Amino acid sequence: MRIDFHGSPEPTLGVEWEFALVDRRTRDLRNDAAHLFARARPRMPTPGKLHKELLKNTVEVVTGVCGSVGQAMADLRETLRYVATAADDLDLDLYGAGTHPFADWTGQQLTEGHRYAELINRTQWWGRQMLIWGVHVHVGLPERDRVMQVLTGLLTYYPHLQALSASSPIWMGVDTGYASNRALMFQQLPTAGLPFQFETWAEFERFADDQITTGVIDDLSEIRWDLRPAIKHGTLENRICDGVSTLADMEALVALMHCLVVWLDDRVAAGETLTTMPPWHVQENKWRAARYGVEAIVILDDRSHERLVTEDLADLVPRLEPVAERLGCTAELASVLEIATRGPSYSRQRAVAERTGGDLVAVVDSVVSELKAGL
Numbered sequence: 058m059r060i061d062f063h064g065s066p067e068p069t070l071g072v073e074w075e076f077a078l079v080d081r082r083t084r085d086l087r088n089d090a091a092h093l094f095a096r097a098r099p100r101m102p103t104p105g106k107l108h109k110e111l112l113k114n115t116v117e118v119v120t121g122v123c124g125s126v127g128q129a130m131a132d133l134r135e136t137l138r139y140v141a142t143a144a145d146d147l148d149l150d151l152y153g154a155g156t157h158p159f160a161d162w163t164g165q166q167l168t169e170g171h172r173y174a175e176l177i178n179r180t181q182w183w184g185r186q187m188l189i190w191g192v193h194v195h196v197g198l199p200e201r202d203r204v205m206q207v208l209t210g211l212l213t214y215y216p217h218l219q220a221l222s223a224s225s226p227i228w229m230g231v232d233t234g235y236a237s238n239r240a241l242m243f244q245q246l247p248t249a250g251l252p253f254q255f256e257t258w259a260e261f262e263r264f265a266d267d268q269i270t271t272g273v274i275d276d277l278s279e280i281r282w283d284l285r286p287a288i289k290h291g292t293l294e295n296r297i298c299d300g301v302s303t304l305a306d307m308e309a310l311v312a313l314m315h316c317l318v319v320w321l322d323d324r325v326a327a328g329e330t331l332t333t334m335p336p337w338h339v340q341e342n343k344w345r346a347a348r349y350g351v352e353a354i355v356i357l358d359d360r361s362h363e364r365l366v367t368e369d370l371a372d373l374v375p376r377l378e379p380v381a382e383r384l385g386c387t388a389e390l391a392s393v394l395e396i397a398t399r400g401p402s403y404s405r406q407r408a409v410a411e412r413t414g415g416d417l418v419a420v421v422d423s424v425v426s427e428l429k430a431g432l
Contacts, residue, residue: 058263209331
């Protein structure tokens with residue numbers, strides 16, 4: 058099977074940001090995406106930047122093709138202003154986190170469409186309870202034959218991105234003990250989770266052919282890996298991050314993802330062999346970051362060296378500074394370290410729950426307020 062990757066000549070950016078819709082009085086989820094679309098889209102210069110998702114309690118805001126982190130953030134802010142205004146009309150708020158702390162998955166409604174119906178028909182219980190939200194970041198890559206090497210190299214930094222973005226500690230009224238419960242839930246779907254590590258594009262083509270031949274997927278978009286090639290866009294799509302509740306966190310995470318992909322691709326283009334790890338280390342790192350967040354001790358290489366993830370980030374950010382300067386996101390990259398200092402979303406949510414005696418409505422309030430403060 059031949060798969061044409063239409064490479065991007067520039068390291069462009071595209072961001073997809075998922076939000077839950079919560080009621081302003083109860084703070085529970087509401088299945089009102091269709092009503093929000095009806096109000097928001099006529100007001101928007103580009104209605105296509107607001108997407109539907111699997112469930113009617115969810116909307117997705119997407120950017121166009123952007124040249125920089127600053128441009129992507131400006132694009133998101135503009136769309137969010139229209140969406141937030143429409144939400145005001147419906148007594149709704151946008152909620153940006155990986156999971157909702159007390160919503161019942163059994164009361165959620167599926168968005169109409171053959172693709173969604175087939176997904177639920179196949180995945181059943183696991184598919185129906187996917188009350189999870191995330192962020193996807195596309196970075197343009199110029200050469201098809203470097204994509205798999207960059208993807209495999211990026212897996213070394215998987216736990217760094219997971220730890221910083223983790224925002225799903227509470228599920229169905231219970232603190233799970235995990236920083237990101239979403240990460241472990243989403244991988245239960247049959248084509249989701251960590252990608253396989255292929256050395257060449259031809260190996261990926263053989264894999265895709267096998268998947269289609271055996272009926273695992275009908276098209277390539279159904280490969281829902283945490284990192285995957287986005288064929289028609291000519292990008293590497295990073296789907297690691299939990300939902301994000303602040304524009305400041307989003308800005309930092311997008312900068313980190315942009316710089317990492319470009320840095321790794323530059324090194325491959327120069328003939329360098331990237332540091333990679335065996336799949337068992339990658340899998341363990343995903344679990345550690347999901348469990349412990351920024352307190353995770355992660356594995357660094359195939360020789361089993363370990364380090365606290367925040368200590369490794371403190372060295373990683375300066376290494377990326379020359380790339381950030383070239384991409385015009387020096388300040389945004391520097392703010393990555395501030396996330397760990399002020400505490401990622403999962404720790405902020407837990408602090409609210411502890412301060413209020415376990416009031417999960419207050420937790421939702423806090424997540425909603427963080428987004429509003431940045432608009």
